[in-house]
Amino acid sequence: MSLGFVECRDSTAAVTGRRDLVERDAALTALRASLADAAGGKGRLVVVEGPLGSGKSRLVHEFLETLEPGTARVLRATASLREEALPFGVLTQLSHGLAIPPARREAFRSLLAAAVEHALLHGGTAPAAQDTADPRIAGAFQKLTVELAYLAESTPLVICVDNAHYVDAPSLHFLAGVVAWLHSTRILVLVTDNPTMRRPRSPLLGGLAPSPHVQRVPLAPLSRAAVHRLATRLLGPCTATPRLTADLYAVSGGNPLAVRALIVDQQTGGTGHPEGYGQALLDLVAHARPPIPAVVRSLAVLGGAPEPADVAPLAGQDTKTTRWALRALADAGLLSADARVPSAHAGLPGTGVMVPAAGTGTAAPARAERYAFRHPAGAAAVLDNLPAADRTALHHAAAELLRENGASALTVARQLTSAGDAGIDDGIDVLLTASQEALAAGDVGTALGCLGLARRSRTDGTTAARVLTRLSRLERQLKPQAAVRHLRPQLDDFKAGHLDRRGVSELVLGLADTGALHDLTALLDVLRTRYRQDTGPGPGTEDIRSLTSWAAMAYPLHTGLRRLAHSVAAATPAAVPCHDPWLPSAVALSDDYVDGRHEQLVQRAELLLSTYRLDHDSLWNVESGVLALRGLCHAGRPDEVVAWCEKLEAEAAAHHAVASQARFLAVRVEAHLRRGNLAHARDLAAHALALVPPQGWGVGLAGVLAFAILAATRSGDLSAAEKYVALPLPEHALHSRHGAAYLHARGHYRLATHHPQAALADFLACGRFAETWGRPGADVVPWRLSAAEAWLAQNDQEQAKRLVREQLARLLPGPSRERGQSLRTLAAVSRVTRRPQLLTEAVDMLKESGDDYGLTRALIDLSAAFRDAGDQRNARRVAHRAWHLAKQTGIEHLYHKAALDPAGSEAAPAADAEERPEGVSSLTRQERKIAALASKGYTNREIAAKLYITASTVEQHLTRVFRKVNVKRRQELPYLL
Numbered sequence: 001m002s003l004g005f006v007e008c009r010d011s012t013a014a015v016t017g018r019r020d021l022v023e024r025d026a027a028l029t030a031l032r033a034s035l036a037d038a039a040g041g042k043g044r045l046v047v048v049e050g051p052l053g054s055g056k057s058r059l060v061h062e063f064l065e066t067l068e069p070g071t072a073r074v075l076r077a078t079a080s081l082r083e084e085a086l087p088f089g090v091l092t093q094l095s096h097g098l099a100i101p102p103a104r105r106e107a108f109r110s111l112l113a114a115a116v117e118h119a120l121l122h123g124g125t126a127p128a129a130q131d132t133a134d135p136r137i138a139g140a141f142q143k144l145t146v147e148l149a150y151l152a153e154s155t156p157l158v159i160c161v162d163n164a165h166y167v168d169a170p171s172l173h174f175l176a177g178v179v180a181w182l183h184s185t186r187i188l189v190l191v192t193d194n195p196t197m198r199r200p201r202s203p204l205l206g207g208l209a210p211s212p213h214v215q216r217v218p219l220a221p222l223s224r225a226a227v228h229r230l231a232t233r234l235l236g237p238c239t240a241t242p243r244l245t246a247d248l249y250a251v252s253g254g255n256p257l258a259v260r261a262l263i264v265d266q267q268t269g270g271t272g273h274p275e276g277y278g279q280a281l282l283d284l285v286a287h288a289r290p291p292i293p294a295v296v297r298s299l300a301v302l303g304g305a306p307e308p309a310d311v312a313p314l315a316g317q318d319t320k321t322t323r324w325a326l327r328a329l330a331d332a333g334l335l336s337a338d339a340r341v342p343s344a345h346a347g348l349p350g351t352g353v354m355v356p357a358a359g360t361g362t363a364a365p366a367r368a369e370r371y372a373f374r375h376p377a378g379a380a381a382v383l384d385n386l387p388a389a390d391r392t393a394l395h396h397a398a399a400e401l402l403r404e405n406g407a408s409a410l411t412v413a414r415q416l417t418s419a420g421d422a423g424i425d426d427g428i429d430v431l432l433t434a435s436q437e438a439l440a441a442g443d444v445g446t447a448l449g450c451l452g453l454a455r456r457s458r459t460d461g462t463t464a465a466r467v468l469t470r471l472s473r474l475e476r477q478l479k480p481q482a483a484v485r486h487l488r489p490q491l492d493d494f495k496a497g498h499l500d501r502r503g504v505s506e507l508v509l510g511l512a513d514t515g516a517l518h519d520l521t522a523l524l525d526v527l528r529t530r531y532r533q534d535t536g537p538g539p540g541t542e543d544i545r546s547l548t549s550w551a552a553m554a555y556p557l558h559t560g561l562r563r564l565a566h567s568v569a570a571a572t573p574a575a576v577p578c579h580d581p582w583l584p585s586a587v588a589l590s591d592d593y594v595d596g597r598h599e600q601l602v603q604r605a606e607l608l609l610s611t612y613r614l615d616h617d618s619l620w621n622v623e624s625g626v627l628a629l630r631g632l633c634h635a636g637r638p639d640e641v642v643a644w645c646e647k648l649e650a651e652a653a654a655h656h657a658v659a660s661q662a663r664f665l666a667v668r669v670e671a672h673l674r675r676g677n678l679a680h681a682r683d684l685a686a687h688a689l690a691l692v693p694p695q696g697w698g699v700g701l702a703g704v705l706a707f708a709i710l711a712a713t714r715s716g717d718l719s720a721a722e723k724y725v726a727l728p729l730p731e732h733a734l735h736s737r738h739g740a741a742y743l744h745a746r747g748h749y750r751l752a753t754h755h756p757q758a759a760l761a762d763f764l765a766c767g768r769f770a771e772t773w774g775r776p777g778a779d780v781v782p783w784r785l786s787a788a789e790a791w792l793a794q795n796d797q798e799q800a801k802r803l804v805r806e807q808l809a810r811l812l813p814g815p816s817r818e819r820g821q822s823l824r825t826l827a828a829v830s831r832v833t834r835r836p837q838l839l840t841e842a843v844d845m846l847k848e849s850g851d852d853y854g855l856t857r858a859l860i861d862l863s864a865a866f867r868d869a870g871d872q873r874n875a876r877r878v879a880h881r882a883w884h885l886a887k888q889t890g891i892e893h894l895y896h897k898a899a900l901d902p903a904g905s906e907a908a909p910a911a912d913a914e915e916r917p918e919g920v921s922s923l924t925r926q927e928r929k930i931a932a933l934a935s936k937g938y939t940n941r942e943i944a945a946k947l948y949i950t951a952s953t954v955e956q957h958l959t960r961v962f963r964k965v966n967v968k969r970r971q972e973l974p975y976l977l
Contacts, residue, residue, distance in 0.1 A: 253333025
């Protein structure tokens with residue numbers, strides 16, 4: 001007879017009849033052929049086998065759905081893991097099949113009931129083998145088989161059992177008996193089987209020998225091409241791009257259930273998070289044998305790609321069982337494995353079956369295997385599905401196992417942070433060590449997480465104080481505005497005697513940075529008292545001399561701190577071994593700075609920077625680095641400072657240490673101000689203030705605002721300067737070491753906005769810092785010159801002259817930037833006939849120092865001096881140079897304010913690049929360098945010294961430059977470059 005199958009309208013799925021079934025055409029064809037053979041009197045056993053989620057049940061369902069009514073009688077049963085121990089469970093399902101005619105159904109059920117009753121009475125529910133079965137049960141099975149054969153005489157019979165690997169033992173024996181009769185019946189026994197889930201020595205499938213009436217139909221995970229076809233059918237070609245389908249395959253491993261779940265994710269919005277993979281994994285694991293869920297949970301807790309031997313102890317299994325479970329999931333495409341032994345037909349451990357190596361008949365050698373989830377969503381789904389208490393217990397167990405196996409503190413700590421508490425022995429120490437390891441690796445988030453968990457854990461006062469010190473240290477580098485909240489608890493720890501030496505020193509730094517002078521003074525006074533009571537250094541008091549000295553330098557106007565420093569210095573030894581090498585460096589640099597020991601300051605700064613690196617385990621590290629760089633900056637080496645700052649900023653940014661990055665940015669702003677590069681200084685100051693909000697700077701806000709105000713004021717951007725001036729300062733900021741710079745900058749803003757008296761008050765207030773220190777050369781800012789300008793704005797030349805002469809008397813002999821600035825101001829209060837000489841000297845010194853801003857102002861004043869003296873030729877010559885530099889430094893407003901309009905000169909400068917002669921573009925790089933220096937007024941000999949070439953080489957280059965740009969003298973170069 002011919003068999004009929006339902007026709008499918010979709011030509012692309014003609015065999016399946018469904019659009020979401022792909023790469024199964026050959027399997028369906030095999031099933032149809034087997035049914036045709038059975039209908040012809042040649043019964044068949046067809047085993048559809050494959051790993052978890054490979055679509056075995058779906059394939060059989062689609063096959064049966066395509067049968068036309070009346071083609072065959074179908075008896076169906078589905079086995080499950082939870083009913084595996086229920087005797088006769090599958091056989092009972094088959095007996096209730098509607099395909100059995102009512103007349104035969106009662107006889108079938110009576111035979112089955114008798115067999116069940118006898119088995120229950122005599123304990124014969126699970127015979128070891130067919131030939132040893134109870135005779136009465138065997139007889140009942142034989143009669144049942146005869147009934148089925150009778151049914152198949154008129155219409156072919158299909159006995160379909162899904163999940164044969166979970167069928168109860170008596171039902172397996174019955175099916176094995178039916179298979180023995182297949183050669184003479186019209187019966188098709190169709191079962192689905194997962195070899196890895198099957199019981200050892202299955203009566204039906206274990207050791208099933210090949211024969212004409214037995215056929216295996218293997219199903220494997222979908223290929224990449226099949227995933228692409230399925231996605232194209234269900235999502236459309238526009239959505240199912242090659243990239244999307246490649247991702248679907250990579251995440252699902254070709255597992256049909258996972259692929260469909262991921263496609264559903266896309267159809268419902270495509271969040272980008274493969275939740276379908278995790279859900280498919282949970283569904284499949286829920287129906288797997290007991291070792292698999294435990295192994296999967298352990299793999300999710302451990303993370304990464306561990307070996308089976310690492311997973312086994314946590315799962316409570318031996319390594320062999322764990323390897324079997326992991327291979328089963330990898331064969332299904334749900335896990336990735338980097339080195340797996342082929343195991344398509346490996347049974348449960350203990351079967352004694354060796355897995356042959358591919359292409360050989362010998363057992364495969366053991367190889368290292370590592371298994372991992374194909375996407376983090378899988379591990380997340382498994383963990384989220386666990387009760388909170390079970391999840392915490394697993395993480396704690398994992399932490400204990402990892403520590404016993406010698407794992408790093410960071411690896412162990414990840415388990416503790418996932419658990420939410422440090423619930424193992426020495427858990428706090430593990431978290432503290434892990435935070436340092438994470439920070440060294442640049443993993444700031446993990447470092448903070450470890451310290452945060454340690455902070456929340458219950459422990460003794462000393463340990464809690466140590467944890468808080470670490471947390472505060474890290475947050476002050478990463479989130480300085482949030483770290484302030486730790487100061488009060490740290491003060492409480494100090495009063496209780498819980499702070500160690502490092503904790504005390506960093507608390508002093510924190511209190512000073514935030515301007516908490518009352519608490520700072522009280523803390524240092526307590527340290528002094530403890531030192532006296534202990535008659536020498538004791539716990540927490542070892543660094544009292546360094547700390548009091550540094551605090552007095554940080555707040556030079558605070559009388560109490562100065563007295564305390566003097567008192568401690570008189571009663572303590574000068575040198576005490578220090579735990580933190582950066583603390584004595586910071587103290588020594590501060591001392592050199594305020595004492596005016598410039599040569600010693602530079603030497604100490606060079607020595608420190610020669611081996612300097614960012615040390616995130618010390619807050620004094622950045623303090624000493626900033627002081628060293630500022631020392632070089634004040635020594636007239638801003639180019640070196642800029643290079644150092646750029647390097648350290650990048651390193652700090654890589655570790656997300658925004659506070660350190662912002663402080664080095666502020667130093668770079670100062671260096672650019674000294675170079676006269678106002679545009680860079682203005683932009684960098686804005687960046688520093690954006691990087692760390694004002695509340696995160698503490699009293700250091702006064703310092704960075706000083707640079708921002710000065711850059712904006714000198715650039716003529718008074719509206720920006722006004723906004724900076726309007727920002728509120730922390731209490732006591734003006735009494736700190738940053739106060740002089742802030743007052744100096746604000747004074748210049750007030751002077752530029754025509755408030756000379758207020759400006760004078762600020763400049764004179766700057767002088768209080770130097771007077772307090774009372775040491776020659778200790779001026780932080782040139783306040784006398786600035787005050788002289790304020791007196792000149794009030795037409796008081798005598799006061800201005802007095803201050804300028806005082807400043808000149810304090811300078812060291814020889815040319816310098818400071819002397820050039822002083823001579824420029826002195827010229828303003830000198831006779832008209834003397835001004836050109838003084839300003840010429842000032843120009844030479846400022847040019848040599850590299851201060852383009854000061855040089856531009858001196859050139860403007862010199863041009864005006866020549867003009868006032870009646871020397872128009874020299875006035876125009878200098879005006880050309882001044883105009884070029886004014887444009888370069890961004891202070892054209894000062895040039896125009898001096899009424900030195902270049903348009904009135906004999907060769908007007910070209911304002912735009914388009915107006916330059918064509919010859920400028922033909923200049924070589926070396927010619928441009930030489931021409932630029934010549935345009936600033938450098939002589940051939942000076943240019944040669946700067947570029948390390950001979951004066952004759954300079955002369956030859958300039959000759960070629962003049963010829964290319966068609967000029968006759970170097971005074972015309974500024975307009976062309």
